[in-house]
Amino acid sequence: MTTNNWTPEQPIVSVKDVHKSFGELEVLKGISFDVMKGEVICIIGPSGSGKSTLIRCINALNEINSGSIKVHGLEVNDPDLNKLELRKNVGMVFQQYNLFPHKTALENIMMAPMLVLKESKEEVRAKAEVLISKVRLDDKKNSYPGELSGGQQQRVAIARSLAMNPDVILFDEVTAALDPETVKEVLVTIQDLASEGMTCILVTHEMGFARELADHIYFTDRGVIVEHGPPATFFKKAKDPRTKEFLSQIL
Amino acid sequence: MFNNFNKIPGVTSFQSKTDLPVLLPYQARSSGDPLDLRFSRWLASSSPWLMFALFLLVSLYPMAVMAQSKYTLEDAFSTLWRWLPFVVGSGFVMNLLISFFTMLIGTATGILLGLGQISLLPPVRKLSWFTTQLFRNSPWLVLLFIVMLTFPFEIEIGDSITHIPDWMKAVFGLSLPIMANISEVVRGAVQSVPTGQWEAAESLAYSRTQTIWKIILPQCFKRMIPPWMNWYAILTMATPLVSLLGVEEIVTLSRQAMEAEDNHPELLIPFFGFALFLFFAYCYPIARWTLKLEERYSVKL
DSSP states (O other): OOOTTOOTTSOSEEEEEEEEEETTEEEEEEEEEEEOTTOEEEEEOSTTSSHHHHHHHHTTSSOOSEEEEEETTEETTOTTOOHHHHHHHEEEEOTTOOOOTTSOHHHHHHHHHHHTSOOOHHHHHHHHHHHHHHTTOGGGTTOOGGGSOHHHHHHHHHHHHHTTOOSEEEEESTTTTSOHHHHHHHHHHHHHHHHTTOEEEEEOOOHHHHHHHOSEEEEEETTEEEEEEOHHHHHHSOOSHHHHHHHHHHO | OGGGGGGSTTOOOOOOSOOOGGGSOOOSSOOOSTTOOHHHHHHHTSOTHHHHHHHHHHHHHHHHHHTTSSSOHHHHHHHHHHHHHHIIIIIIHHHHHHHHHHHHHHHHHHHHHHHHHTOSSHHHHHHHHHHHHHHHSSOHHHHHHHHHHHSOSEEEETTEEEEOOHHHHHHHHHHHHHHHHHHHHHHHHHHHSOHHHHHHHHHTTOOHHHIIIIIIHHHHHHHHHHHHHHHHHHHHHHGGGGGGGTOOSHHHHHHHHHHHTTTOGGGHHHHHHHHHHHHHHHHHHHHHHHHHHHHHHHHOO
């Protein structure tokens, strides 16, 4: 990976005063936060508060209007940015899994490292086999996405993202489309990643998960970060009335 | 009874028993414009008995005429029978040949044009869009005339002169509207792939070309087959147009055969009826097959 000017003492993701509008509608109104390597960050907040837009800006799926996002030293808001270089560093897992339906689970995992990173097929296959057993789907590696349950598809999607060896993985409400029983299997997978030191940024509604695993929680409402803190203080000593109201509704 | 009108292409009528959408039958992927199979649906909705009905018409009509003429049914049929190898072997085969080559060229250029329509470069996109719309909305006969009359009948390469036969020019002429319509099929199919697939590929650092060729097109390939076959059937039915330009296909040759037989009016229905029968027998199974594939592919994915 290109290391450029990034050093481990610096935040791996640094968001500064980010503004983003869709036409007239301003979705992000000056968001700033830093993520250190190995941290798990949870972004929570009511629907339409701009959480998903925010993390989609981090890998340039959405462009920002002003401000700065630095990922591993790469400036996302730079018009000359090589988006492919950025996205090799940043993995993403979606609410709707978005597996490629014409490829098997294993092929889904193998495709990007082979096509994008130009790694050899044997090398990639060995890596993919390790990853698929890591997400506990050895018996499903030759199944097509249509034959897998939502939770299984989501775990393949996580493995697919891991196969690119990213520095950060973005999770965009990854359990929101799942049955309550299968939510847990996906959360356990993310937990494993976090314990291995993977930097994770999650947009989530799973408060129990956020409380247990997050190093830091950000609460957003109407395009701004209203309150943030480590879970211990965040859940017990919320000061802002909006946070209190949200937490009282959800807990 | 209103539902019968739906069998006429372009006419839509329905009886609304309920206005609650949830109570209406689920329609997997309502056929939008680019993937429309109206023609195949219409053709396939006719009864297979129509084939025999056509055949009966061909054989019975001369009986009515026969009464007033010395030309008997037997005469008309033995005439048709005598000319059959000529009309089919040199005529209908030529129609099929034209349809194959037109489809080949039209598909290859149509795919390129369709990809041009989703290009990120505005000039390429706009030019592709304009070309598509131009040829999609022009009368086929006008395009044929333009190509037939403006294309040279021979080209000089170095010192060898290559003669371009009429039917080849007809192929170029018919390829234009087919190209434009296949372009729309490609664009429609590509756009029918959920945006999540693009985003997933983008977030895995696929380049746009890789995304299109490795992720998007393989997924919509199956979906393009039914509309593609629909256009093939339409094209085959349209090939007799080239008879107006003197290309020797089934209609031209039927007329020549009748002229050679002193233009007996009793021959008109058997000869043209036979042509009708051939086209129906060829295109009807294609239409049925198209709808079958459409059904199968719309369930999957």
